[in-house]
Amino acid sequence: MDFFKKSLDPIVALAIIAVLDIFLFLIVGAWTVGGGETMLAGLFVKSLVGAKEMNRIPFWHLVFKPTWAYWKIYISLGMGFGALVSAILSKEFYWRVPKHLSEWVMITIGGLLMGIGIRLSFVCNVSTFLGLTPEMNLGGYLAVSGLVIGAWVGTLVYKKILEA
């Protein structure tokens, strides 16, 4: 279990993930997270309001019909599960709670913006860098440009907030 006693070089980790992702690309499609999260959002709301109400919303009727038989969901759930197992085995699992109200506010705004961004573009950061761009999709180059500029603007705003 030496693997869980020391940290792994991220270059090695990402190289392994990339090779596995090529196999996933052959079977079902490239690694993506936003699609699974979109479906999870639909399933979550469907469980609250019921299928009849959900069908009245065009997006969930025409674009993403909520179903558990959508493979991308299981990538997201698998990541959470794998991280949980890894954290327990490496004795790094413990509850961490943001201490300041400002952190909660920033995380809330950040989460909302990420959700709106995914919905608007139909892609997330993973499919941008590790899906669309390696497939040489023009949308990938547009998305990378948007993401880099957005991260730059976000960093500037964050710095201003910290300084204030």
Place this chain on the structure above:
Amino acid sequence: MITVYGQCAAAFVFGTTVGVLVQRSRWCNTAALRDAMLFKSYRNTKALLVAMMILTVGFTAMISIGNGNPMRFDVGINQFIGLFLFGIGMVFAGACTVSSWVKTGEGNIGALWALLFLIVGLFVSSLVWSFSFWPLAGPSMTGHANAAALQLGFADALTLQRDTGVPAVVFGVIQAGALYALYRRILRRERAALAPQGQETPISIEYAVSPSVGRPATVANPVSSARDTLSTLGE
């Protein structure tokens, strides 16, 4: 042809492996961009570039021989706008989609909160789509340019191969070469930054996570003090 259950099983195995590897390496896409911009620290950026190089050659090689499942949707200005908002959001939240799941698995309530509000944002904007029906989605995608809808149609390695007759992998190798040039440039910049300090090899940042606060306890790097002022989930 793989069944739906097989697809879900393959996705879960892949996701679990990703969860373990990202948890052990503490890789984060947010840090790959933010740390490069703020601290000129490229630990995560280099890993991202290596993965992109491997995937570019791998995907385009598969496309060249008619295999694989490339994403098929209309390219549009919505991809730029959406990821611009996403970029701001991931810096604010201190985590991207991957690290949100991984940190949640480690017991980070802030990451779980980010995921919950990501889902809220997704749902609320799905209501907006249900009113505006923009950007094009699903059956309304034609694969052709549509100026009125700010869409450019399909444009990827597959269409490039079809339109030029040149195998997609040729373009893939060129793109991988460009990414490698960027990688080399980062390595040179790191060496140049370390030379005045008399260090021969790039610094390896070891993240020893403090059990009490869940943030890096020691970062053997000149940018550590500045980095510690940024309270985020992504590290």
